[in-house]
Amino acid sequence: MPELPEVETTRRILEPHLLGQKIGRIKHQDPHKYRRTDLAQGRTVVSAGRRGKFLIFGLDKNLELIVHLGMTGGFRFEPASHLRVTLELPKQRLYFTDARRFGKWWVVDAGDYSGLPLLAKMGPEPLSSDFTPEKLQASLAKTRRTIKDILLMQEAVAGVGNIYVDESLWQARIHPLRRARSLKPGEIARLHHAIRDVIGRALEKGGSTLSDNSYQQPSGEPGYFQHEHQVYQRKGLPCLRCGTPIERIAVGQRGSHFCPRCQVNK
DNA sequence: AACGTACCCTGCCGGC
DNA sequence: TGCCGGCAGGGTACGT
Numbered sequence A: 001m002p003e004l005p006e007v008e009t010t011r012r013i014l015e016p017h018l019l020g021q022k023i024g025r026i027k028h029q030d031p032h033k034y035r036r037t038d039l040a041q042g043r044t045v046v047s048a049g050r051r052g053k054f055l056i057f058g059l060d061k062n063l064e065l066i067v068h069l070g071m072t073g074g075f076r077f078e079p080a081s082h083l084r085v086t087l088e089l090p091k092q093r094l095y096f097t098d099a100r101r102f103g104k105w106w107v108v109d110a111g112d113y114s115g116l117p118l119l120a121k122m123g124p125e126p127l128s129s130d131f132t133p134e135k136l137q138a139s140l141a142k143t144r145r146t147i148k149d150i151l152l153m154q155e156a157v158a159g160v161g162n163i164y165v166d167e168s169l170w171q172a173r174i175h176p177l178r179r180a181r182s183l184k185p186g187e188i189a190r191l192h193h194a195i196r197d198v199i200g201r202a203l204e205k206g207g208s209t210l211s212d213n214s215y216q217q218p219s220g221e222p223g224y225f226q227h228e229h230q231v232y233q234r235k236g237l238p239c240l241r242c243g244t245p246i247e248r249i250a251v252g253q254r255g256s257h258f259c260p261r262c263q264v265n266k
Numbered sequence B: 001a002a003c004g005t006a007c008c009c010t011g012c013c014g015g016c
Numbered sequence C: 001t002g003c004c005g006g007c008a009g010g011g012t013a014c015g016t
Helices: A004-018 A133-141 A147-152 A162-172 A185-204
Strands: A026-028 A045-051 A054-059 A063-068 A073-076 A083-088 A093-098 A104-109 A247-251 A254-258
Touching: A004 A045, A004 A054, A004 A073, A004 A093, A004 A185, A133 A147, A133 A185, A147 A162, A147 A254, A162 A185, A162 A254
Parallel strands: none
Antiparallel strands: A026 A083, A045 A054, A054 A063, A063 A104, A073 A093, A083 A093, A247 A254
16 A cells, blocks of 8 residues: 555656646546546646655645545556546646545645645654654653554654554564553654664665555556565564564554564563 | 544455 | 455544
8 A cells, every 4th residue: 555655656756747747637537536626727737745645746826736545546657447537748648546446636725734634733754854753752652542553643653554554563673552652762762763764665665566566656667665574464474583473463443463572562 | 632433445355 | 166245444534
Protein backbone atom coordinates (compact mmCIF):
# COMPACT_ATOMS: atom_id res chain seq x y z
CA MET A 1 0.00 0.00 0.00
CA PRO A 2 1.28 3.46 -0.70
CA GLU A 3 2.97 5.08 2.29
CA LEU A 4 5.48 7.92 2.40
CA PRO A 5 8.20 6.20 0.31
CA GLU A 6 5.75 5.21 -2.43
CA VAL A 7 3.99 8.59 -2.46
CA GLU A 8 7.27 10.52 -2.49
CA THR A 9 8.62 8.32 -5.30
CA THR A 10 5.46 9.07 -7.26
CA ARG A 11 5.84 12.79 -6.56
CA ARG A 12 9.43 12.90 -7.75
CA ILE A 13 8.58 11.10 -10.98
CA LEU A 14 5.49 13.20 -11.75
CA GLU A 15 7.04 16.57 -10.90
CA PRO A 16 8.90 17.20 -14.18
CA HIS A 17 5.85 16.09 -16.16
CA LEU A 18 3.55 18.52 -14.37
CA LEU A 19 5.47 21.68 -13.46
CA GLY A 20 4.46 24.57 -15.72
CA GLN A 21 1.92 22.42 -17.56
CA LYS A 22 -1.65 23.53 -18.10
CA ILE A 23 -4.19 20.90 -17.11
CA GLY A 24 -6.79 20.14 -19.77
CA ARG A 25 -9.74 17.87 -19.20
CA ILE A 26 -9.98 15.65 -16.14
CA LYS A 27 -12.24 12.72 -16.97
CA HIS A 28 -13.73 10.47 -14.31
CA GLN A 29 -17.05 8.93 -13.32
CA ASP A 30 -17.05 9.27 -9.55
CA PRO A 31 -17.61 12.85 -8.37
CA HIS A 32 -17.86 11.66 -4.78
CA LYS A 33 -14.23 10.53 -4.73
CA TYR A 34 -12.76 13.11 -7.12
CA ARG A 35 -14.26 16.31 -5.77
CA ARG A 36 -14.37 19.61 -7.63
CA THR A 37 -11.71 18.47 -10.09
CA ASP A 38 -13.44 20.60 -12.73
CA LEU A 39 -11.86 23.58 -10.95
CA ALA A 40 -8.39 22.26 -11.83
CA GLN A 41 -9.16 22.20 -15.55
CA GLY A 42 -7.41 25.04 -17.35
CA ARG A 43 -5.11 25.69 -14.40
CA THR A 44 -1.31 25.59 -14.57
CA VAL A 45 0.68 23.44 -12.13
CA VAL A 46 3.10 25.60 -10.15
CA SER A 47 4.39 23.12 -7.55
CA ALA A 48 4.39 19.41 -6.77
CA GLY A 49 4.57 18.73 -3.04
CA ARG A 50 3.68 16.08 -0.52
CA ARG A 51 2.54 15.98 3.09
CA GLY A 52 2.43 12.56 4.71
CA LYS A 53 0.66 10.34 2.17
CA PHE A 54 -1.06 13.28 0.43
CA LEU A 55 0.20 14.62 -2.90
CA ILE A 56 -0.35 18.38 -3.13
CA PHE A 57 -0.12 20.00 -6.55
CA GLY A 58 -0.11 23.80 -6.40
CA LEU A 59 -2.11 25.46 -9.19
CA ASP A 60 -2.40 29.04 -10.37
CA LYS A 61 -5.42 31.04 -9.16
CA ASN A 62 -4.39 30.03 -5.62
CA LEU A 63 -5.77 26.49 -5.86
CA GLU A 64 -4.40 23.09 -4.89
CA LEU A 65 -5.11 19.66 -6.35
CA ILE A 66 -4.75 17.12 -3.56
CA VAL A 67 -4.54 13.38 -4.22
CA HIS A 68 -4.54 10.50 -1.74
CA LEU A 69 -3.68 7.13 -3.26
CA GLY A 70 -5.66 5.16 -0.68
CA MET A 71 -4.84 1.47 -0.73
CA THR A 72 -4.30 0.76 -4.39
CA GLY A 73 -4.28 4.11 -6.17
CA GLY A 74 -1.45 5.02 -8.51
CA PHE A 75 -0.50 7.14 -11.51
CA ARG A 76 0.46 5.60 -14.84
CA PHE A 77 1.86 7.03 -18.05
CA GLU A 78 -0.10 4.44 -20.05
CA PRO A 79 -3.69 3.24 -19.63
CA ALA A 80 -3.99 0.27 -17.28
CA SER A 81 -6.65 -1.84 -15.60
CA HIS A 82 -8.94 -0.25 -13.01
CA LEU A 83 -8.61 3.12 -14.70
CA ARG A 84 -10.50 5.76 -12.68
CA VAL A 85 -9.25 9.18 -13.82
CA THR A 86 -7.64 10.51 -17.00
CA LEU A 87 -5.80 13.83 -16.70
CA GLU A 88 -4.99 15.54 -19.98
CA LEU A 89 -1.83 17.62 -20.32
CA PRO A 90 -0.57 19.49 -23.41
CA LYS A 91 1.93 16.79 -24.41
CA GLN A 92 0.65 13.64 -22.70
CA ARG A 93 -2.03 12.07 -20.53
CA LEU A 94 -1.70 10.85 -16.96
CA TYR A 95 -3.86 7.95 -15.83
CA PHE A 96 -5.00 7.20 -12.28
CA THR A 97 -5.76 3.56 -11.53
CA ASP A 98 -7.27 2.31 -8.28
CA ALA A 99 -8.55 -1.25 -7.99
CA ARG A 100 -10.17 -0.86 -4.56
CA ARG A 101 -11.24 2.73 -5.01
CA PHE A 102 -10.09 4.10 -1.68
CA GLY A 103 -8.14 6.86 -3.44
CA LYS A 104 -9.51 10.42 -3.38
CA TRP A 105 -8.89 13.74 -5.12
CA TRP A 106 -9.80 17.23 -3.93
CA VAL A 107 -9.43 20.74 -5.28
CA VAL A 108 -9.22 23.34 -2.50
CA ASP A 109 -8.19 26.94 -1.99
CA ALA A 110 -4.45 26.83 -1.28
CA GLY A 111 -3.82 25.98 2.36
CA ASP A 112 -7.50 25.59 3.22
CA TYR A 113 -7.61 22.09 4.66
CA SER A 114 -10.90 22.47 6.52
CA GLY A 115 -12.30 19.63 4.41
CA LEU A 116 -9.24 17.48 5.14
CA PRO A 117 -8.87 17.51 8.94
CA LEU A 118 -6.21 14.81 8.88
CA LEU A 119 -4.01 16.96 6.68
CA ALA A 120 -4.54 19.92 8.99
CA LYS A 121 -3.32 18.03 12.06
CA MET A 122 -0.60 16.00 10.31
CA GLY A 123 2.50 15.39 12.43
CA PRO A 124 6.10 16.15 11.42
CA GLU A 125 7.69 14.67 8.31
CA PRO A 126 9.88 11.80 9.56
CA LEU A 127 12.89 12.75 7.43
CA SER A 128 12.77 16.44 8.40
CA SER A 129 14.54 18.06 11.34
CA ASP A 130 11.07 18.80 12.78
CA PHE A 131 10.81 15.16 13.77
CA THR A 132 12.72 14.84 17.04
CA PRO A 133 12.72 12.30 19.87
CA GLU A 134 11.38 15.06 22.11
CA LYS A 135 8.36 15.70 19.90
CA LEU A 136 7.76 11.98 19.53
CA GLN A 137 7.90 11.55 23.28
CA ALA A 138 5.41 14.39 23.78
CA SER A 139 2.96 12.81 21.31
CA LEU A 140 3.22 9.39 22.92
CA ALA A 141 2.76 10.73 26.44
CA LYS A 142 -0.74 12.06 25.90
CA THR A 143 -2.56 8.92 24.80
CA ARG A 144 -3.61 5.57 26.23
CA ARG A 145 -3.41 3.96 22.79
CA THR A 146 -0.91 1.33 21.75
CA ILE A 147 2.27 2.38 19.99
CA LYS A 148 1.11 0.77 16.74
CA ASP A 149 -2.21 2.64 16.84
CA ILE A 150 -0.68 6.02 17.51
CA LEU A 151 1.95 5.68 14.78
CA LEU A 152 -0.74 4.81 12.22
CA MET A 153 -2.77 7.90 13.15
CA GLN A 154 -0.39 10.35 11.36
CA GLU A 155 -0.34 12.88 14.21
CA ALA A 156 2.83 11.72 15.95
CA VAL A 157 4.64 11.36 12.63
CA ALA A 158 3.45 11.74 9.03
CA GLY A 159 3.33 9.19 6.25
CA VAL A 160 4.01 5.96 8.14
CA GLY A 161 1.54 3.15 7.41
CA ASN A 162 1.15 -0.52 8.23
CA ILE A 163 4.25 -1.83 6.47
CA TYR A 164 6.71 0.70 7.84
CA VAL A 165 5.21 0.71 11.34
CA ASP A 166 5.81 -3.03 11.58
CA GLU A 167 9.32 -2.70 10.15
CA SER A 168 10.19 0.21 12.45
CA LEU A 169 8.86 -1.49 15.59
CA TRP A 170 10.85 -4.62 14.74
CA GLN A 171 14.02 -2.62 14.23
CA ALA A 172 13.45 -0.76 17.52
CA ARG A 173 12.55 -4.05 19.29
CA ILE A 174 9.21 -2.73 20.56
CA HIS A 175 6.03 -4.84 20.73
CA PRO A 176 3.14 -3.34 18.70
CA LEU A 177 0.73 -3.62 21.66
CA ARG A 178 2.91 -1.65 24.08
CA ARG A 179 1.07 1.37 25.48
CA ALA A 180 2.63 4.39 23.75
CA ARG A 181 3.06 6.32 26.98
CA SER A 182 4.85 3.41 28.65
CA LEU A 183 7.87 3.67 26.33
CA LYS A 184 11.10 4.62 28.09
CA PRO A 185 13.42 7.32 26.72
CA GLY A 186 15.82 4.75 25.32
CA GLU A 187 13.00 2.99 23.49
CA ILE A 188 11.71 6.26 22.08
CA ALA A 189 15.20 7.10 20.86
CA ARG A 190 15.46 3.69 19.16
CA LEU A 191 12.00 4.10 17.61
CA HIS A 192 12.75 7.61 16.35
CA HIS A 193 15.93 6.36 14.72
CA ALA A 194 14.22 3.26 13.31
CA ILE A 195 11.41 5.23 11.66
CA ARG A 196 13.88 7.57 9.96
CA ASP A 197 16.13 4.70 8.92
CA VAL A 198 13.32 2.49 7.57
CA ILE A 199 11.54 5.30 5.73
CA GLY A 200 14.83 6.60 4.33
CA ARG A 201 15.96 3.21 3.05
CA ALA A 202 12.53 2.43 1.61
CA LEU A 203 12.56 5.74 -0.26
CA GLU A 204 16.01 4.94 -1.71
CA LYS A 205 14.55 1.70 -3.09
CA GLY A 206 11.46 3.34 -4.60
CA GLY A 207 9.11 1.91 -1.97
CA SER A 208 7.60 -1.57 -1.65
CA THR A 209 5.64 -3.50 -4.27
CA LEU A 210 3.75 -6.31 -2.54
CA SER A 211 2.58 -9.60 -3.98
CA ASP A 212 -0.73 -8.02 -5.05
CA ASN A 213 1.38 -5.81 -7.35
CA SER A 214 -0.82 -2.81 -6.64
CA TYR A 215 1.95 -0.27 -6.17
CA GLN A 216 3.89 0.60 -9.29
CA GLN A 217 5.76 3.69 -10.37
CA PRO A 218 4.04 5.60 -13.20
CA SER A 219 6.26 3.83 -15.72
CA GLY A 220 5.12 0.44 -14.41
CA GLU A 221 8.41 -0.21 -12.63
CA PRO A 222 7.98 -1.72 -9.15
CA GLY A 223 9.60 -0.62 -5.92
CA TYR A 224 12.38 -2.79 -4.50
CA PHE A 225 12.18 -2.40 -0.72
CA GLN A 226 9.93 -5.47 -0.29
CA HIS A 227 13.09 -7.57 -0.61
CA GLU A 228 14.37 -5.92 2.56
CA HIS A 229 11.26 -6.40 4.71
CA GLN A 230 12.19 -8.02 8.01
CA VAL A 231 8.71 -8.82 9.35
CA TYR A 232 5.92 -7.53 7.10
CA GLN A 233 4.09 -10.49 5.51
CA ARG A 234 6.71 -12.87 6.95
CA LYS A 235 4.37 -14.74 9.35
CA GLY A 236 5.89 -18.09 10.33
CA LEU A 237 9.26 -17.33 8.75
CA PRO A 238 12.32 -17.01 10.99
CA CYS A 239 13.14 -13.63 12.50
CA LEU A 240 16.20 -12.39 10.64
CA ARG A 241 17.75 -11.34 13.95
CA CYS A 242 17.09 -14.35 16.22
CA GLY A 243 15.40 -17.10 14.17
CA THR A 244 12.15 -17.19 16.14
CA PRO A 245 9.10 -17.54 13.86
CA ILE A 246 7.43 -14.21 13.10
CA GLU A 247 3.89 -13.90 14.46
CA ARG A 248 0.91 -12.01 13.13
CA ILE A 249 -1.79 -10.49 15.34
CA ALA A 250 -4.58 -7.95 14.88
CA VAL A 251 -4.03 -4.49 16.37
CA GLY A 252 -7.17 -2.46 15.90
CA GLN A 253 -8.23 -3.68 12.47
CA ARG A 254 -4.69 -3.99 11.13
CA GLY A 255 -2.50 -7.03 10.69
CA SER A 256 0.68 -6.68 12.73
CA HIS A 257 3.84 -8.69 12.25
CA PHE A 258 6.45 -8.98 14.97
CA CYS A 259 9.06 -11.24 16.55
CA PRO A 260 7.78 -12.56 19.90
CA ARG A 261 11.34 -12.89 21.19
CA CYS A 262 12.85 -9.57 20.04
CA GLN A 263 9.69 -7.56 20.74
CA VAL A 264 8.43 -8.43 24.20
CA ASN A 265 5.23 -6.81 25.51
CA LYS A 266 6.52 -5.90 28.96
C1' DA B 1 -12.43 14.54 24.56
C1' DA B 2 -10.87 10.21 23.74
C1' DC B 3 -11.52 5.90 22.29
C1' DG B 4 -13.56 1.78 19.85
C1' DT B 5 -15.88 0.08 15.96
C1' DA B 6 -18.26 -0.15 11.46
C1' DC B 7 -17.81 1.11 6.99
C1' DC B 8 -16.09 2.04 2.33
C1' DC B 9 -14.44 -1.25 -1.92
C1' DT B 10 -12.93 -5.12 -4.77
C1' DG B 11 -9.35 -8.66 -5.96
C1' DC B 12 -7.78 -12.62 -4.12
C1' DC B 13 -7.53 -16.78 -1.39
C1' DG B 14 -8.93 -20.90 1.03
C1' DG B 15 -12.40 -24.24 1.83
C1' DC B 16 -15.78 -27.23 0.24
C1' DT C 1 -13.60 -27.18 -11.08
C1' DG C 2 -16.20 -23.57 -9.59
C1' DC C 3 -18.54 -21.09 -6.25
C1' DC C 4 -18.53 -18.13 -2.28
C1' DG C 5 -17.58 -16.21 2.26
C1' DG C 6 -14.02 -13.83 4.40
C1' DC C 7 -10.10 -10.95 4.45
C1' DA C 8 -7.06 -6.85 3.62
C1' DG C 9 -6.51 -1.91 5.09
C1' DG C 10 -6.08 4.17 5.16
C1' DG C 11 -9.11 7.17 6.46
C1' DT C 12 -13.61 8.71 8.18
C1' DA C 13 -18.14 8.73 10.54
C1' DC C 14 -20.41 7.81 14.42
C1' DG C 15 -21.74 6.07 18.99
C1' DT C 16 -20.35 5.73 23.80
